[in-house]
Amino acid sequence: MFNKSTHDIAASFSRRGVLAATAGLMLGLASLTGAKAADDTIKVGVLHSLSGTMAISETTLKDTILFLIDEQNKKGGVLGKKLEAVVVDPASNWPLFAEKARELITKNKVSVVFGCWTSVSRKSVLPVFKELNSILFYPVQYEGEESERNVFYTGAAPNQQAIPAVDYLMKDEKVKRWVLAGTDYVYPRTTNKILEAYLKSKGVAQEDIMINYTPFGHSDWQTIVADIKKFGSAGKKTAVVSTINGDANVPFYKELGNQGIKAKDIPVVAFSVGEEELAGIDTKPLVGHLAAWNYFQSIKSPENEKFIKAWQAYTKNPKRVTNDPMEAHVIGFDMWVKAVEKVKSTDPDKVIDALPGTEAKNLTGGTSKMLPNHHITKPVFIGEIKGNGQFDVVWKTPSLVPGDAWSKELDGSKDLIGDWVGKKCGNFNTKSNKCLGSGS
């Protein structure tokens, strides 16, 4: 950020002289203080942590939205107005997310917010978005079991990531024994509950499932890796399904590599490891371990190649990687722009009603659609880690998978659907034909 604006100012010096530079500086200051001239721009809130533990993942998403706004403004903005980003830093602090969301909506009067990464941050801003009736686009894969009127979920629900990945291992790798390893918080716990129910429905016995939780930032994986090795030597093909989060992955994979667990013996399929996370490790010992996502940087499609080129040019870094949550923001942003242009207004009620049914091209060559439950359709890819830190797609779903807000595998939620078009309800029980109402 800082580097970029100084660079711009320096460029103006050489081009148009001091006056222009001063004007540019003043413009810059104006946008920093939140812009007085509010009428001729549409404001877009960006609610991603730029400091603290989650900065590692969320900073890129902030840059992505700034990039998308930049591109849209080059095309003339939306409804004839320029878009203007309002960036706040909730500093990986969950209650601060709610405060900053309130600030964005009431003080900065943003029309839409793109933000959050962890489920706990999303849960903390939910009441604010409901109360003030605004729109949040949430770009990260999550545990499901939620459908809110004010939130649009552009990341994967469990049936768009976890279930297809397990299916792949079962069919293609003939896996019979499962280690479900995760960090101890809501996303891994719920996902593993869904997976356990799913595996049992496929005839996997209880003794063939090992569930293991570790604290955030766990760094000593010796015992767990040895346990996995032991669990894997029961004469049945074993795989690890990893919902290990963020930072803990690097020491985990290092330990796997050092203890000589190769992907061809015990493959690990991860739901939170993407190109960004691999940037911090030497991936040669990890070749063949898997990740399930709805997007990989290595996927060859004209849209993707164009996007990567523009992104690397925008960030002035020819090595800058792209990842799945970034694509989710690309799709979400595009859908929002289309919905706003359709109703010719940024009024939240109108846009919320216009969004379901909106289609947007995803970067892998398909067209995603916003569903009545506020989730989108996505393709699912299984990629193997390559020696250069990228993924090689070895399998994909034949068509786009619609996201389920409520898992069909869990007893508590299998009869529920989210439908904000016909039923106007986020948790409609199809058995009793009743809307359970608020308190998702």
Added chain:
Amino acid sequence: MFLIAFALPAFAGPFEDAVAKFANDDFSDTEEAIGVIAGSGSKLAFPIINALQDGRLMADPDSKKVYVTDADGKSIDAATGEAVASVPDSASAVRLNNRLRRSVDAALGSLTLQSPDLGTRLQAAQSVFKSHEETALEAVDAALAKEANKSVKAALTEARAAILLFKSDATEVEKLEAVATLKARGDQDALALLTGMGDQPASVTKAAASAIGSIQNSLAVWSMVQNAWYGLSLGSVLLLAAIGLAITFGVMGVINMAHGEMVMIGAYTTFVVQEVIRTRYPGLFDYSLLIAVPLAFLVAGAIGVLIERSIIRFLYGRPLETLLATWGLSLVLQQAVRTMFGPTNREVGNPSWMSGAFELGQITITYNRLWILLFTLAVFAILLAMLRYTALGLEMRAVTQNRRMAASMGIATSRVDALTFGLGSGIAGIAGVALSQIDNVSPNLGQSYIIDSFMVVVFGGVGNLWGTLVGAFTLGIANKFLEPVAGAVLGKIAILVLIILFIQKRPRGLFALKGRAVEA
């Protein structure tokens, strides 16, 4: 059949058809091709499959031609073996997935069983053991007849046993022998084969059950040894992280919340050193850590002196303010590193001597953990010697024991304060070099160690380096014996509860300082 293919390679036979299948970019076609080629007996089989394993087998989807390339840019046509001038641009490496990698290993295994190189033969025998496919039996028998080396012979016998165990038409005697061989091997792989062998004659099942029992018993003993080793290793990491704090907090009494950030700065120094080496002197990579150790000490130490001179010296005797000031400082340092190096993890490579593992009996000891343990003990010994035998060490002890007295003896106490704080910080920096080998190099690196470090120092007894040593290893071993029983999360909580109870009983830790120094 293969004679024709061999003698007249120009005609399209099953071998050529199989080679052409590589160009289809379809995993099942590739698998089929591997099977046919490995069984073809062609002398091209080994180079083709070897190239496939290394990603050097190039296939052109347009012309369906397949090429074997080698590292120095020469290539041959895989179907004919003739040299070609260049591989067309449209060709790309044949892709593999895990299933295919296993087939490739199995195929290469039976192809290289009689290789002149001892290591290759051993590896081949081991991969046949792993894949234990019936088709390899002939090759194993042939190799066994010729093999002279003892360890390869043992590996071959085990591979043969593994094959026979799964062969449906093997005799009962052969199978019983196989079970006995695997029982003698006695490791987890043998256990996996025995538990997964499926339906067998009653006598074999019985023998297998007793073999499984005896292997499991011996593995249970080994797992205790393993836990103890893991405990020592975790203890050494705790000690390494805490040892700097044992000086700044333990000896000087400064509640230094920015201690973790000194560790982080050490790790980033390693990253910078490796970056420079990677771009300028790639040959020195294996020495990068040795170069990083003194640099990390100097960088972190200098920052430590700076912090002491600019902040901490105004706060001596005011623990609450120190706590807040150093806490704020830790956030400043984190954000500074985040701005300079970016929020994402930085890659710090493992030199070759720190990668991999070796087997000791039935446990796996990884080199990086072993080196860290030795390194920690060395740092500890040097520090101890320094405090005991050098003039600076003497002054440090004098100042911390009785500041006024030391000052009246002519010691420049403020200079000693700065140097002591710098020493503690510098050692934290060295810890960062080692921790960069097992953990993330990110701005948050230090945060995850600060709580553990305080725990170790308080548990061991403030002001006592030996206490820190014993405390670290006790906590490490206790943690690793609790973890398999209680799980990682509960294990950590249990340790915390135990420490709280312990501190209630002995507020001054394991090794309390006695005498007048305590009151000072």
